[in-house]
Amino acid sequence: MALLSIDTNIYSNIILYGLVIAFLTSLPKSWILRPGTKTDNHPSKGSYPLNLGATIRNRWRAWTFLIKGPSIIQDGYNKSNGDPYEVFSPDNRYVFVSKEEHIKEVDSAPDTVLSLQAASKQMLQPKYTMAGFNWFDRRGTEGVGFVRALRTLLTNNLPAVLPELRVSVSKLIDEMHDSHSAVDGKLKSLLDVKVISADVEIGVKHSPLLPMVLRLTALTNARAFFGQELCQNENFMRSAMAYIEQTLALAEIIRLLPSSIAPIFGKVLAKTLTSQKEIFKAMMPIAEERIREKELKALGQKVPIHHDCIQWIMETAPRSNPWSAERIVHELMAIWFGSVHVLTTTIAFAMHDLCLHPEHTEPLRTELRSDAYSEFERTGKGLPLLDSFIKESARLTPVESMSTRRQAIAPFTFSDGTHLAVGDWAVTPLRAMLHDDAHFPEANQFNGFRHVQPAVLEKLTGSNFGSLEAQEPSLLTDVNKHWHVWGTGRMACPGRFYAAAAMKTIIGQFILKFDASLVNEEESRFISWRSFIYPRNRTKVIFRPVEE
Numbered sequence: 001m002a003l004l005s006i007d008t009n010i011y012s013n014i015i016l017y018g019l020v021i022a023f024l025t026s027l028p029k030s031w032i033l034r035p036g037t038k039t040d041n042h043p044s045k046g047s048y049p050l051n052l053g054a055t056i057r058n059r060w061r062a063w064t065f066l067i068k069g070p071s072i073i074q075d076g077y078n079k080s081n082g083d084p085y086e087v088f089s090p091d092n093r094y095v096f097v098s099k100e101e102h103i104k105e106v107d108s109a110p111d112t113v114l115s116l117q118a119a120s121k122q123m124l125q126p127k128y129t130m131a132g133f134n135w136f137d138r139r140g141t142e143g144v145g146f147v148r149a150l151r152t153l154l155t156n157n158l159p160a161v162l163p164e165l166r167v168s169v170s171k172l173i174d175e176m177h178d179s180h181s182a183v184d185g186k187l188k189s190l191l192d193v194k195v196i197s198a199d200v201e202i203g204v205k206h207s208p209l210l211p212m213v214l215r216l217t218a219l220t221n222a223r224a225f226f227g228q229e230l231c232q233n234e235n236f237m238r239s240a241m242a243y244i245e246q247t248l249a250l251a252e253i254i255r256l257l258p259s260s261i262a263p264i265f266g267k268v269l270a271k272t273l274t275s276q277k278e279i280f281k282a283m284m285p286i287a288e289e290r291i292r293e294k295e296l297k298a299l300g301q302k303v304p305i306h307h308d309c310i311q312w313i314m315e316t317a318p319r320s321n322p323w324s325a326e327r328i329v330h331e332l333m334a335i336w337f338g339s340v341h342v343l344t345t346t347i348a349f350a351m352h353d354l355c356l357h358p359e360h361t362e363p364l365r366t367e368l369r370s371d372a373y374s375e376f377e378r379t380g381k382g383l384p385l386l387d388s389f390i391k392e393s394a395r396l397t398p399v400e401s402m403s404t405r406r407q408a409i410a411p412f413t414f415s416d417g418t419h420l421a422v423g424d425w426a427v428t429p430l431r432a433m434l435h436d437d438a439h440f441p442e443a444n445q446f447n448g449f450r451h452v453q454p455a456v457l458e459k460l461t462g463s464n465f466g467s468l469e470a471q472e473p474s475l476l477t478d479v480n481k482h483w484h485v486w487g488t489g490r491m492a493c494p495g496r497f498y499a500a501a502a503m504k505t506i507i508g509q510f511i512l513k514f515d516a517s518l519v520n521e522e523e524s525r526f527i528s529w530r531s532f533i534y535p536r537n538r539t540k541v542i543f544r545p546v547e548e
């Protein structure tokens with residue numbers, strides 16, 4: 001998919017400028033293949049002489065990774081027969097491993113050798129995108145309290161926030177839908193018949209899905225992470241949403257520039273993209289106040305009790321080396337970016353699937369109207385049909401095509417001899433594995449309830465709903481050899497229980513209120529960049545209110 005067809009928004013413009021600059025400045029250097037790198041698909045186990053033809057082919061392929069990443073990864077997977085294989089991007093060598101034994105080796109490698117933190121740092125460039133965040137390559141250098149804050153404290157707090165989130169989400173959906181105008185005769189004549197189908201129905205609203213989902217996700221996360229104060233601050237919320245696109249775009253440009261000039265461009269661009277400064281400015285006084293309250297509490301004074309991530313991140317920081325207000329805010333900015341971006345995109349794709357597979361809507365609505373919903377709000381778990389539907393959507397349309405990213409900060413060799421030099425990444429081919437019949441029977445078929453226990457499915461829908469035999473029932477939040485969407489082993493996503501509950505709350509409200517259909521099913525719904533796909537801004541949905 002051509003980059004030039006990206007929707008016209010700030011994200012695409014900045015990436016486009018960045019690419020031009022990156023191409024012009026880094027081309028001569030980056031086309032030189034490193035010695036020791038093999039030119040076919042299999043990872044190097046030794047040194048290879050430089051060969052000009054192969055070098056040019058390889059570097060061309062590395063640049064095309066930017067726009068054809070998912071298919072290049074899939075191609076490698078198809079040819080590899082389960083063995084490790086390598087893929088190049090302009091700034092990386094990835095070694096993909098899909099055998100259980102190799103994935104275990106990645107998981108058990110010390111943090112001083114294979115680092116998730118270093119890979120994330122290269123992806124996000126926090127020095128430029130997160131108000132100068134000095135992010136260490138080695139995980140745990142300043143503690144991993146954030147894991148307990150998200151995995152345990154945020155998850156345990158779900159019953160307290162879910163009812164409130166349901167009300168806020170419902171209100172915001174109504175406000176946004178009310179604000180969209182219906183297609184009338186005049187508007188119809190202005191619409192591009194290529195963008196929407198020729199037989200446009202008069203009187204229905206065409207709602208832009210992605211912006212709606214972004215606002216809903218931002219609202220949900222802001223409430224759950226920061227409490228009422230910040231989530232009601234409109235300026236903060238505006239910057240916090242703009243921050244997602246700005247971080248993606250800025251980090252991308254810096255990654256593609258030669259390291260000699262990246263810091264100069266990084267600093268200049270960081271100054272023009274103001275959202276990070278505004279978020280930082282809004283959160284700093286709150287973090288400072290919390291630290292003051294902690295000190296007063298230690299002196300025996302009564303202080304307010306807060307149930308939010310600002311508090312938990314502060315309280316789970318190492319006792320021997322408590323975090324400054326600045327350090328707390330940096331951590332929150334990283335969590336904010338990671339959580340809003342991937343949640344928004346995953347929800348948007350699930351909504352596409354709801355439009356494309358409307359036979360699931362009625363059973364889902366029945367489940368949401370049943371007592372199962374109050375049980376979900378009481379426990380933060382449950383709603384098996386919706387759980388399975390979201391899982392199936394994330395399986396067939398995962399936002400990311402790679403998972404379990406680890407950058408080698410010291411050389412690493414797999415048991416079969418495959419070698420990672422410093423800077424190389426070990427990853428799993430997530431999308432290819434999710435589309436492989438060896439992991440999911442009839443893997444290319446969408447079956448929204450395939451992950452539900454057959455007896456539960458029969459009880460809830462009176463049918464097996466075309467369920468597939470030999471399919472192990474499973475949950476969205478599982479982490480296992482078939483399901484790497486949340487990563488692997490000890491570093492699997494600690495936010496996944498919150499993420500699943502937030503997705504159920506937002507998608508659940510859409511299902512309860514509307515029958516949804518895409519304005520134009522034929523139109524392409526996503527763009528591809530590196531290893532991820534991003535829902536298009538321009539995809540519109542018709543939400544038809546349902547009778548209670």
Ligand code: HEM
Nearest residue numbers: 339342343346404405485486487488491492493494495499
């Ligand atoms: C659909 C939503 C999400 C997906 C698909 C997702 C996926 C992932 C993946 C693949 C990893 C890397 C794990 C590994 O490499 O082994 C990860 C790590 C992480 N995720 Fe998520 N995530 C999601 C939502 C969230 C949310 C909502 C939060 C915060 C509440 C969050 C916080 C984190 C953190 C802090 C880490 C780093 C863990 C560590 O360093 O040990 N994620 N996530």
